[in-house]
Structure formats: structure tokens, C-alpha cells
Ligand SMILES: O=C(O)C1=C[C@@H](OP(=O)(O)O)[C@@H](O)[C@H](O)C1
């Protein structure tokens with residue numbers, strides 16, 4: 001399905017933020033790894049969270065759902081001997097479950113998105129698991145991947161953090177269940193470091209003890225631990241909300257999003273600070289972000305690694321700033337659903353934006369008078385490209401046609417409904 005985004009001058013309204021993708025995947029996982037019955041309130045409903053749901057069920061968890069919660073009876077450290085798992089296009093779900101699958105004798109992760117997740121690298125995690133005695137068949141570090149585990153060993157484990165934090169998170173979920181204690185050392189720079197804070201927060205809530213160095217570069221994990229069955233409540237999602245906030249920033253607006261905690265460990269919370277640095281009229285109080293945009297934005301310089309899943313939305317806002325913005329330290333955007341530097345900037349250029357790339361940096365020469373638009377956009381299977389180009393389309397002179405915009409459902413199926421309710425001119429076409 002394709003989406004036409006037409007010029008929209010004003011946005012107005014309010015709603016509750018969607019539920020966090022990262023917390024949903026983590027709570028579902030720790031509930032599955034517990035032996036009793038846990039409850040996850042307000043889980044996200046999206047393709048990625050559905051992928052985690054489907055796979056933990058395949059691995060032996062029992063799930064019952066209603067409108068507000070999922071009740072999960074876990075399999076503890078004994079997942080069912082499943083032969084095949086399908087994670088869809090969900091990177092974090094794949095990496096977390098590759099580690100857990102090493103408790104199984106023989107599991108194959110199939111390749112259902114050859115042009116997206118199928119191209120993403122997993123070698124750093126594969127090497128770490130191999131060093132723990134797990135046999136792994138793979139295609140140059142990519143899907144399909146077969147894991148032959150059973151009894152992975154703890155001890156000294158090294159993992160690179162250069163490409164993704166998800167490899168380290170995966171090992172942090174697995175190692176408490178092993179018989180031996182583990183010492184995990186992170187090699188190289190750790191990208192998306194803030195996300196490890198979310199993993200540790202959830203592990204602690206699940207009753208797991210981990211001794212983390214303050215810089216998150218080394219960890220001592222006692223073995224022989226058990227995940228406790230608990231109740232969890234999923235907070236609002238900053239990465240998805242960032243796109244709506246960016247849309248409000250580039251238009252004349254009066255938009256409120258509720259359920260966005262000031263104290264969240266989500267790095268993408270920085271969308272609020274970045275928009276404030278850009279002089280966007282905005283308040284954040286009692287879990288509500290209120291933007292009263294006037295369309296005027298100042299340029300910004302920002303370390304994007306702190307807020308990896310909100311950078312594309314920030315860039316979309318910077319496209320209309322009155323000067324040059326820089327988003328640096330963002331190389332790992334190249335290893336996401338698409339190359340979020342080269343592929344994304346190519347689409348922005350089609351819409352008329354003036355943008356430049358470096359290996360680890362996005363440079364945006366703002367055009368405060370708007371863009372010409374009138375282009376057909378390739379979504380590259382990437383929900384965040386779709387959302388960011390939609391923000392840009394609101395302030396183009398001619399409509400944008402975003403091909404295959406249904407991939408927005410990877411994280412935020414209600415994105416276009418939420419925008420339409422605010423008054424955006426968006427229309428699905430076959
Ligand atoms: O651990 C997680 O849930 C995630 C970690 C981040 O990935 P990287 O660590 O690869 O940057 C983020 O982009 C992704 O959406 C979710």
C-alpha cells in the first residue's frame with residue numbers, strides 16, 4: 001500500500017503515545033524466561049512486538065491476551081525444542097532470541113525479509129556465542145541462521161559493541177540462566193549505549209542480579225539465576241512519538257502527546273531537548289509533551305548515537321531550519337532496516353532537501369521556505385524512513401507518494417491514523 005502525503009499547514013489535537021517497542025520486547029522476553037505467570041500491561045501492538053509474541057509462544061510460553069494486557073506463563077530456562085523461528089523484520093527480536101535459542105538443540109531463524117533484515121550483520125553475536133560452545137551455521141553472518149546449542153558455557157565472554165548494542169543485550173538476557181558465572185567484556189566502542197540501560201532496568205525488575213561497570217563496558221553475571229514472574233507496565237514510546245513531534249514542529253500546531261515519561265531511560269527522549277534547542281515552542285510536564293509550533297526552526301548540532309531511533313525524525317525537522325544542522329556519531333544507522341544514511345538521504349534529495357553524508361554523519365542545509373516535493377519515495381522497508389518522509393511531505397509544495405508505506409506497521413501501525421486525526425492530509429492508495 002502506498003501513501004500520498006499532501007501539504008498540511010496546521011496540526012491540532014492530542015492523544016496517548018503508542019507503547020514502547022523496546023520495553024515490550026524486553027518484558028515479553030523476561031516473562032517467557034520466568035517459570036511462573038507474569039503480566040505485561042499495555043504492550044505495544046506492532047509487527048516487531050508480534051514477532052516476539054509469536055516466537056516465545058513457539059518456544060513454549062503460554063499467552064493469554066485481552067485489550068490491556070498479556071498474561072504469560074514462561075518456559076524458564078527450558079524452551080521447547082522448536083525447529084524454526086520467524087522474527088519477521090525485527091532485528092532486536094532476532095538478536096535476543098539467537099542467544100536464547102542456544103538453550104535449544106537445533107533452531108533455524110528463517111529469512112523472510114531478504115532485502116532488509118536479511119542484509120543486516122550478526123557476526124559479532126555469532127562469534128560470542130561460538131566462544132561459549134554453541135555451533136552456528138550462517139551465511140556470512142547473515143540469515144538464515146541455524147543455532148545448535150544445548151548447554152552454552154559461561155566464563156569469559158567478549159563481544160563487539162561497534163555495530164549494535166543488541167548483541168550485548170542478548171548476552172545479558174542469556175547468561176544469568178547458565179550454570180557458571182560469566183564475565184562479559186565489550187570490545188571497541190559501544191554503540192547505542194543508552195539502550196543497555198533499558199535492558200538492565202528490565203533485568204533488575206525481573207529479579208536478575210548483574211554487576212555492571214558504570215561505563216557498561218564490562219559485566220559480572222552470576223550464573224544459576226532464575227527470572228521471577230512479575231507484573232510489568234509498558235511506558236509510552238519516544239522513537240515513534242518523535243516523528244509526530246517533528247511533524248508538529250515543522251507546521252503551525254497545537255499538539256499534545258501524553259504518556260511520555262520525563263524520567264524515561266529511552267535515549268530518544270532527547271527529541272524534546274533537540275526541538276527545544278531548535279527553538280520550537282514546547283513544554284514537557286507530567287508526562288505530556290505539548291508543542292505549539294510556528295514552523296520556524298533553528299539549526300542544531302547533535303550526537304545522534306544517544307537517540308538512535310529518533311535521528312531520522314530530527315533530520316526531517318532540520319530540513320526546514322534556517323541554517324546547517326549536523327547529526328554526528330551515527331554510523332550504525334547504516335546497519336538498520338536500510339542504510340539510514342545513504343538510502344534516507346537519497347529519498348530526502350528526491351523531495352528537494354539539501355543534505356550531505358559522511359561515513360558517520362548527516363549534514364542538513366535547511367530550507368525554511370519548504371521543499372518542492374512532487375516525488376515518489378522508496379520506503380526501503382523502513383518504518384522510520386516512512387515516518388520521516390511523511391514529516392517532510394507536510395511541508396512540500398507538491399505531494400509526496402511514499403511507496404509501500406504499510407511497512408510503518410513494523411513499529412507504529414497507527415501512525416497515519418494519529419496524524420490524520422491531527423489534521424494531516426494523508427491518504428492510502430493501492
Ligand atoms: O535493543 C533494542 O531493543 C534496540 C536497540 C537499538 O539498536 P542498535 O543497538 O543496533 O543501535 C535500536 O535501534 C533498536 O530499535 C532497538
Ligand SMILES: C=C(OP(=O)(O)O)C(=O)O
Pocket residue numbers: 089090091092093309336337384411
Ligand atoms: C532499528 C530498529 O529496530 P530493530 O533493530 O529491532 O529491527 C528500529 O526500530 O528503528
